[in-house]
Amino acid sequence: MTVFSENRPAAPVYRWEPDYAVGVEEIDREHQWLFALAEGMHQAMLAGKGRDALQALLTELVDYTGSHFSHEEGLMERSGYPDLRVHRRQHEDLRARVREMQDRASSGEVTMTIEVMQFFIAWLKQHTSTSDRPIGEHLKATGQLPCRG
Amino acid sequence: MWGPVLRSGVEADPKRNRTGQLLRRAIRAVWRGGQRNAAGDDCGTILEQVAADLASLNHATEKDFLAIGGKLAEFLAAARQISADMAALGELISGSTGCHASQVLTRVLERLRETQARAETGDRTLGSACDSARQIGRTFSGFRDTVSIFRVLGSLTRIETARLGHAGAEFGHLAEEVNALTQSIETSGQGIVDDSAILHGSMRSALTKVTDLRAGELKELPSLIAEVMTSLASLENRRRRASEASLRQAAEYAEASAAIGDLITAIQFHDITRQQVEHVVEALRGLRAEFREGVRKRVHLPRDARAVLTLQSSQLSSAEQVFARSAAAIQRDLDSIAGRVRNMAEAGQTLLGFSAEERDSFFLQMEGRFTAILRVVGTCATAEAETRSVLAELEQTVARMQQSVAEVRHIGIRIHRIAINAAIRAVPIGDSGNALNLIAEVMQRLALDSASITGEVAAALEAIADAAGRLSSRSAWTVANAHSDADTSVSEMRAAILELHSSSEASFGRLNQITALSSRLGDEIQSVRAGFSAGALFAETAGRVRRALEQIGGQFGPAPRRDLEAPAERRLEDFALHYTMQAEREVHASVTAGAAPGQPVPVGTSTVVPDEQDFGDNVELF
Numbered sequence: 001m002t003v004f005s006e007n008r009p010a011a012p013v014y015r016w017e018p019d020y021a022v023g024v025e026e027i028d029r030e031h032q033w034l035f036a037l038a039e040g041m042h043q044a045m046l047a048g049k050g051r052d053a054l055q056a057l058l059t060e061l062v063d064y065t066g067s068h069f070s071h072e073e074g075l076m077e078r079s080g081y082p083d084l085r086v087h088r089r090q091h092e093d094l095r096a097r098v099r100e101m102q103d104r105a106s107s108g109e110v111t112m113t114i115e116v117m118q119f120f121i122a123w124l125k126q127h128t129s130t131s132d133r134p135i136g137e138h139l140k141a142t143g144q145l146p147c148r149g
Numbered sequence: 150m151w152g153p154v155l156r157s158g159v160e161a162d163p164k165r166n167r168t169g170q171l172l173r174r175a176i177r178a179v180w181r182g183g184q185r186n187a188a189g190d191d192c193g194t195i196l197e198q199v200a201a202d203l204a205s206l207n208h209a210t211e212k213d214f215l216a217i218g219g220k221l222a223e224f225l226a227a228a229r230q231i232s233a234d235m236a237a238l239g240e241l242i243s244g245s246t247g248c249h250a251s252q253v254l255t256r257v258l259e260r261l262r263e264t265q266a267r268a269e270t271g272d273r274t275l276g277s278a279c280d281s282a283r284q285i286g287r288t289f290s291g292f293r294d295t296v297s298i299f300r301v302l303g304s305l306t307r308i309e310t311a312r313l314g315h316a317g318a319e320f321g322h323l324a325e326e327v328n329a330l331t332q333s334i335e336t337s338g339q340g341i342v343d344d345s346a347i348l349h350g351s352m353r354s355a356l357t358k359v360t361d362l363r364a365g366e367l368k369e370l371p372s373l374i375a376e377v378m379t380s381l382a383s384l385e386n387r388r389r390r391a392s393e394a395s396l397r398q399a400a401e402y403a404e405a406s407a408a409i410g411d412l413i414t415a416i417q418f419h420d421i422t423r424q425q426v427e428h429v430v431e432a433l434r435g436l437r438a439e440f441r442e443g444v445r446k447r448v449h450l451p452r453d454a455r456a457v458l459t460l461q462s463s464q465l466s467s468a469e470q471v472f473a474r475s476a477a478a479i480q481r482d483l484d485s486i487a488g489r490v491r492n493m494a495e496a497g498q499t500l501l502g503f504s505a506e507e508r509d510s511f512f513l514q515m516e517g518r519f520t521a522i523l524r525v526v527g528t529c530a531t532a533e534a535e536t537r538s539v540l541a542e543l544e545q546t547v548a549r550m551q552q553s554v555a556e557v558r559h560i561g562i563r564i565h566r567i568a569i570n571a572a573i574r575a576v577p578i579g580d581s582g583n584a585l586n587l588i589a590e591v592m593q594r595l596a597l598d599s600a601s602i603t604g605e606v607a608a609a610l611e612a613i614a615d616a617a618g619r620l621s622s623r624s625a626w627t628v629a630n631a632h633s634d635a636d637t638s639v640s641e642m643r644a645a646i647l648e649l650h651s652s653s654e655a656s657f658g659r660l661n662q663i664t665a666l667s668s669r670l671g672d673e674i675q676s677v678r679a680g681f682s683a684g685a686l687f688a689e690t691a692g693r694v695r696r697a698l699e700q701i702g703g704q705f706g707p708a709p710r711r712d713l714e715a716p717a718e719r720r721l722e723d724f725a726l727h728y729t730m731q732a733e734r735e736v737h738a739s740v741t742a743g744a745a746p747g748q749p750v751p752v753g754t755s756t757v758v759p760d761e762q763d764f765g766d767n768v769e770l771f
Contacts, residue, residue, distance in 0.1 A: 013665040045658040048651035108527075111519040111650045114512045114657050 014038040014121065020128040023136030023145060024075065030068045031128045037061070038120055041113075050113035057116070058102040065094060076135060079144045083134065090131060094123060192701050193440035199694050200433040203465075206690045207426045210419065213683050218416050220677055221409050227670045228406045228490075234663045235399050253645040257522065258374045260642055264529045265370065268359050271536060274616040275356040278543070281609040281616075282349035285550070288605055289342045295595055295602075296335045299564065302592050303327040306571075309584050316578050320585060323571055327592070330560045330567075334599070337556040341606065344550045348543065348613070355539035358532055370525050377518045380511070398493055405489050412482045415475060422475070425468045429461045433698075458702040462695045469691040476684025483678035490674055494667035505664070512657045519650045523643060530639040540617055547614045554610060558603040565596035 016032040037060055044053035069091040076084045101116055139145045306324040310317035436457050571589035575582035 013662050042658055042661070045654045046662065048655040050651070050654045050658075051647070109520060109523075111516055111523060111647070113650075113654050114516045117654075117657075118509055118513060 012039045022132045051110045061098050081138050193437045196433050196437035199697050200430045203430045207423050210683050214416050214419050221413050225409045227666050228402050231666050232399050232402045234659050257642050261370050271359050274620050278613045278616045279352040281613050285345040285606050285609050292338045299331040305588050334560045337553045340553045344546050348546045373521050408486050422468045422472050429464050432461050455702045458698045462698045465691050465695050472687045487674040487678050491671035494671045515653050526642045543617050551610050554603050554607050561596045561599035568592035
């Protein structure tokens with residue numbers, strides 16, 4: 001019985017955990033992708049190559065959060081989610097902050113990877129484990145949870 | 150997560166209850182004095198259920214141990230990763246990279262101090278040159294009046310010459326000459342005035358830039374660099390304190406790795422127990438076949454059935470003891486590893502002597518300072534480039550003005566000569582030439598005034614040229630290949646700061662990784678420990694099966710007296726009492742302990758089960 005191989009790669013530091021599940025498959029998948037983005041940035045920073053990955057990360061964040069937020073907001077609108085306004089404002093705040101960071105990076109400020117990463121991780125954990133969870137609960141409670149598959 | 154896995158298999162198997170029912174039915178039949186063959190048939194069915202129970206147990210424990218082994222291998226990889234991360238972090242903050250960081254910052258500081266010194270000198274020099282330029286403008290502002298007077302004097306000369314008629318014929322060309330020179334002097338003088346305005350404007354602009362630079366970024370720079378140096382020193386102090394702690398941590402992680410490795414070996418040892426159970430299953434299924442055959446042929450049950458059942462029960466008992474000790478050791482090891490890793494995770498959180506929030510804030514501040522230094526470096530580079538451009542423009546303007554001044558001086562000398570000549574020629578004319586003589590005197594005085602003005606301007610221009618020259622010679626960036634030198638210097642400073650930033654972000658990442666992996670490792674080991682119930686499952690199943698076997702064996706009456714038994718049966722009993730896979734374990738123990746090949750430990754010479762920790766991991770040897 002061979003139970004292990006010593007050459008296993010280390011587990012990622014930033015990974016989506018089942019505890020973060022909102023219950024809406026598509027949203028959860030999008031959150032997983034955001035964690036994968038964070039892990040990619042973390043790996044680049046470990047290698048001291050965070051600056052090379054910074055622009056790509058911010059561009060991806062702007063694009064992806066754009067579609068992810070639209071998706072979330074659409075779901076909230078259709079389901080009559082009571083805290084839609086508050087949630088939308090949180091999305092707007094993030095969009096504005098990411099755009100501001102993107103502008104700074106575009107104007108040549110490259111030594112901001114730690115700031116971006118700290119902000120991104122704090123937001124991501126808060127967004128997935130606190131902000132979005134009530135959406136899933138609301139959809140479940142109102143019987144509007146999209147069918148899987 | 151582990152509970153359901155470990156409780157799967159036998160416990161969840163409905164066949165287990167079926168075994169109990171069949172067993173009870175068989176026992177009732179025998180005790181009621183039922184047909185022996187019928188009882189044999191039932192016993193065969195029970196044996197099959199018991200064998201299936203054991204096979205299922207084997208399958209469940211095999212699956213669980215594989216899962217636990219896989220999980221432990223992940224822990225091992227994580228523990229090794231943490232050790233490697235700690236070593237890398239140590240290198241980042243204290244090794245050659247860490248030492249290099251303070252050298253780099255010192256070099257950047259020196260460069261920027263040079264820039265600051267140049268800016269101070271430039272400030273003074275440009276200020277003085279600016280005063281000179283303003284003075285030139287003021288000096289030459291009255292020159293227009295001089296030129297007008299020259300022009301008037303030329304007209305008066307022409308009028309007086311006309312009044313004198315033939316006697317003044319010789320002065321006519323002098324008037325023309327003065328007029329032409331006046332025109333030239335006016336043009337050159339205007340050029341000087343214009344250039345002095347340009348000179349003053351550009352120098353004012355350069356002065357403003359240098360002054361702003363000194364008052365702004367350059368003023369902030371020493372404190373900024375001091376802050377970064379202080380942060381690095383603080384990091385270094387913390388690192389010194391953390392160094393010992395991280396060494397201890399690394400050693401503890403190495404010990405944890407070794408403990409996990411030992412645990413994996415212990416789990417592999419389960420292979421022997423699994424094989425032992427397989428043998429029991431095989432034997433019971435063989436016996437069941439014999440039971441069925443006996444029932445079919447309506448003959449007596451196998452004569453040695455009782456001995457076989459005793460043997461298998463003994464095998465199971467041995468396996469149960471070994472498994473129980475092994476499972477208890479695994480639980481103890483998991484407890485110990487989980488506790489150790491949890492403590493290490495807590496220590497890792499404050500490895501640098503500050504909390505996670507303080508650490509985040511520390512790295513953020515460092516990054517902000519790097520950004521600020523880069524901004525100053527960029528501003529200095531721009532200011533230096535602009536200063537270079539102003540100096541080049543200034544040198545051109547000064548050269549042009551010097552040429553104009555030389556022309557004015559030359560014209561003044563010529564006018565002076567003309568005036569002297571006119572005065573000399575006016576003497577023979579007598580009283581009629583008094584007016585011309587007066588004009589000549591005024592002209593001489595004006596020419597001398599003009600010479601004085603141009604002398605002052607020439608001195609001022611010389612001072613500006615000298616200042617520009619000194620500024621150029623002080624600035625290493627404005628000598629030969631100035632542009633490329635300046636660019637290289639700025640590039641070097643930028644590269645140095647960016648290198649420090651890379652090192653800083655890598656340290657930040659490493660610390661995050663160490664903290665996250667340690668914390669997760671502790672939690673997961675704890676979770677595995679909490680879900681580990683294979684020992685209880687094995688004991689419960691093996692105990693139940695042994696009881697079933699003993700009860701079936703009891704159907705064949707009390708054990709025969711040893712002295713009356715057939716030799717073959719006695720041998721089988723002895724075998725049952727002494728032979729278990731313990732023999733294999735003993736041989737394995739002797740091999741791993743280094744006993745000479747060919748000297749196996751005799752079977753049955755010892756019933757002491759060696760500690761499973763003594764076994765190597767090559768259990769497939771058997």
